[in-house]
Amino acid sequence: xxxxxxxxxxxxxxxxxxxxxxxxxxxxxxxxxxxxxxxxxxxxxxxxxxxxxxxxxxxxxxxxxxxxxxxxxxxxxxxxxxxxxxxxxxxxxxxxxxxxxxxxxxxxxxxxxxxxxxxxxxxxxxxxxxxxxxxxxxxxxxxxxxxxxxxxxxxxxxxxxxxxxxxxxxxxxxxxxxxx
Amino acid sequence: xxxxxxxxxxxxxxxxxxxxxxxxxxxxxxxxxxxxxxxxxxxxxxxxxxxxxxxxxxxxxxxxxxxxxxxxxxxxxxxxxxxxxxxxxxxxxxxxxxxxxxxxxxxxxxxxxxxxxxxxxxxxxxxxxxxxxxxxxxxxxxxxxxxxxxxxxxxxxxxxxxxxxxxxxxxxxxxxxxxx
DNA sequence: ACGGGCATGTAACTGGTTACATGATTCA
DNA sequence: TGAATCATGTAACCAGTTACATGCCCGT
Numbered sequence: 001x002x003x004x005x006x007x008x009x010x011x012x013x014x015x016x017x018x019x020x021x022x023x024x025x026x027x028x029x030x031x032x033x034x035x036x037x038x039x040x041x042x043x044x045x046x047x048x049x050x051x052x053x054x055x056x057x058x059x060x061x062x063x064x065x066x067x068x069x070x071x072x073x074x075x076x077x078x079x080x081x082x083x084x085x086x087x088x089x090x091x092x093x094x095x096x097x098x099x100x101x102x103x104x105x106x107x108x109x110x111x112x113x114x115x116x117x118x119x120x121x122x123x124x125x126x127x128x129x130x131x132x133x134x135x136x137x138x139x140x141x142x143x144x145x146x147x148x149x150x151x152x153x154x155x156x157x158x159x160x161x162x163x164x165x166x167x168x169x170x171x172x173x174x175x176x177x178x179x180x
Numbered sequence: 181x182x183x184x185x186x187x188x189x190x191x192x193x194x195x196x197x198x199x200x201x202x203x204x205x206x207x208x209x210x211x212x213x214x215x216x217x218x219x220x221x222x223x224x225x226x227x228x229x230x231x232x233x234x235x236x237x238x239x240x241x242x243x244x245x246x247x248x249x250x251x252x253x254x255x256x257x258x259x260x261x262x263x264x265x266x267x268x269x270x271x272x273x274x275x276x277x278x279x280x281x282x283x284x285x286x287x288x289x290x291x292x293x294x295x296x297x298x299x300x301x302x303x304x305x306x307x308x309x310x311x312x313x314x315x316x317x318x319x320x321x322x323x324x325x326x327x328x329x330x331x332x333x334x335x336x337x338x339x340x341x342x343x344x345x346x347x348x349x350x351x352x353x354x355x356x357x358x359x360x
Numbered sequence: 361a362c363g364g365g366c367a368t369g370t371a372a373c374t375g376g377t378t379a380c381a382t383g384a385t386t387c388a
Numbered sequence: 389t390g391a392a393t394c395a396t397g398t399a400a401c402c403a404g405t406t407a408c409a410t411g412c413c414c415g416t
Contacts, residue, residue, distance in 0.1 A: 002272050003376065009279040019395045028278055033270055039377060041397055046375080063395070080280055080291050083298035084273040086331050087212055090404095092182050093264040094327045098208055098320050099189040100260055111260050118263035139345060140278050147274045147338050151266050154334040158327050165319060183404065199367050219405060221369055226403080243367070270376095367412075374405080385394070 003035065003043055005079040008068060011053055012076050015067040018044060030133075030141035032148070047072070093155060097162055108166065116159045119152050126152070183215065183223055185259040188248060191233060192256050195247040198224060210313075210321035212328070227252070273335060277342055288346065296339050299332050306332070 010016060010024050022040045026033060044066060047053040052072035056065040068076070093115065100108040126149045133141045190196060190204050202220045206213060224246060227233040232252035236245040248256070273295065280288040306329045313321045 001375075002270060002275055006275055006279055009283070013282050017395075018397085023394095028282065029275060030278075032267055033275065036376095036378060037395080038379080038397075042377085043375085045397090077287075080276060080287060081294055083295045084276065085298070085302075086335065087302065087328055089272065090182060090213055091327070091331075092269065094324060095182055095186055095209060095213065096260060096264065098210075098324060099186055101320060101323075102193050102208065103189070107260060114261055115263045118265070122265075122267065139349065140281060143281075143338075143342055143345060144274060144278060146341055147271070148267055150334040150338050151271075151331070154330040155266065158323075158330050161326055162323055165323060169319065181403075197367075198369085203366095216404095216406060217367080218369075218407080222405085223403085225369090362416090363414105365412105365414085368410080370407100370409085372406085372408105375403095377402080378400085379398100380400105381398085382396080383394105384396105386392085388389105388391090 001079070003039065004047060005076065006033075007040065007043055008047065008052060008072055008076045008079075011066055011068045012073060015056075015065045017063045017065055021066075028140055030138070030144040032144055097159075101166070105166070105170065109163075112159055112163055116156060119156050119159070123149065123152050123156070181259070183219065184227060185256065186213075187220065187223055188227065188232060188252055188256045188259075191246055191248045192253060195236070195245045197243040197245055201246075208320055210318070210324040212324055277339075281346070285346070285350065289343075292339055292343055296336060299336050299339070303329065303332050303336070 006025060007021055010021055010028070016024065018040050019037065021044075022035050022037050025035050025040075044053060044055075048055065051069060052075050053066050054069050056067070096111060097108075097115075100111045126145055130142075130145060130149075133145060186205060187201055190201055190208070196204065198220050199217065201224075202215050202217050205215050205220075224233065224235075228235065232249060232255055233246050234249050236247070276291060277288075277295075280291045306325055310322075310325060310329075313325060
């Protein structure tokens with residue numbers, strides 16, 4: 001429901017037309033979340049269907065102005081007030097590693113290596129980009145980037161821990177075989 | 181494509197029937213990713229449609245045994261070898277905070293507070309559960325929990341940073357108003 | 361006899377996403 | 389004039405998810 005609620009949040013700030021929502025959405029997420037224009041209109045149609053937004057008839061040219069309804073405002077408050085549960089958000093990286101754990105050790109090592117290399121590359125990019133954003137005074141972009149840095153950092157630590165635990169496991173199994 | 185590829189990974193270990201996939205999937209993700217049984221069958225049907233898995237005719241009772249095909253193995257390798265891009269995985273928490281940034285300060289503070297309270301609660305739960313899992317010797321569960329801890333920890337740090345930056349911004353705007 | 365877990369499946373819905381068609385405006 | 393951007397919309401697809409129907413088998 002992220003796109004739905006995101007659009008709702010933007011409309012709650014002020015009524016906007018469809019195309020403006022697309023631009024604003026990606027601007028506010030510092031380009032990390034790009035919407036296909038069409039998606040804005042499909043989402044608006046669904047929001048209208050559910051009574052969360054309403055449209056004014058076009059006045060100047062083809063532009064419709066969309067605004068939030070009362071229940072739309074309610075839905076938004078509810079979304080904002082409900083914390084995001086990391087455990088419930090299905091995480092692809094965790095899944096991948098946990099399942100690779102059941103395959104041959106080489107494959108697991110490949111997964112771990114590829115992911116780590118990628119993460120470190122990204123971390124460098126972010127570190128290079130950080131001061132530029134700070135100079136530009138774009139708070140949203142700074143915070144978005146900070147979030148990414150912290151996450152990728154957490155991922156890297158986790159990958160290290162995985163590698164370590166797996167190495168332990170293999171050492172133990174070698175010892176087992178040796179003492180048989 | 182997580183569910184699809186996850187099921188593919190399990191079938192690549194050994195042929196299994198549908199119900200076994202459901203159990204194994206949630207066991208291997210340490211209960212953090214529960215599948216509705218029906219979803220397994222719909223996903224299997226789609227995998228078969230795409231030629232990634234094949235089914236043996238039932239031998240004993242109603243049980244079908246599903247196995248990965250050659251192209252299924254290819255698709256799996258590709259998935260495992262492709263790193264997960266954190267920046268491309270749309271993150272609800274970031275979106276929520278960034279958009280709340282555009283609303284009234286009280287609402288932003290509510291979002292931040294709720295999320296932090298929730299995260300700290302979770303962190304405590306995880307810390308309590310950690311030694312139990314270590315004793316049980318369940319490597320998957322341990323690693324899954326570690327991932328959650330690291331992520332929630334990263335989230336907490338980020339929330340702190342957000343609060344700090346927003347407080348800075350408000351102090352500055354107060355100063356601006358004062359010097360007008 | 362019956363409740364619960366094992367087992368298979370289908371119909372239907374949701375939200376996200378894209379490809380495509382259409383036309384207005386703007387500016388070089 | 390013609391490309392780029394602004395602007396609106398629709399048809400269609402995909403993966404994820406759920407609710408529901410069906411029946412087998414096992415232990416009490």
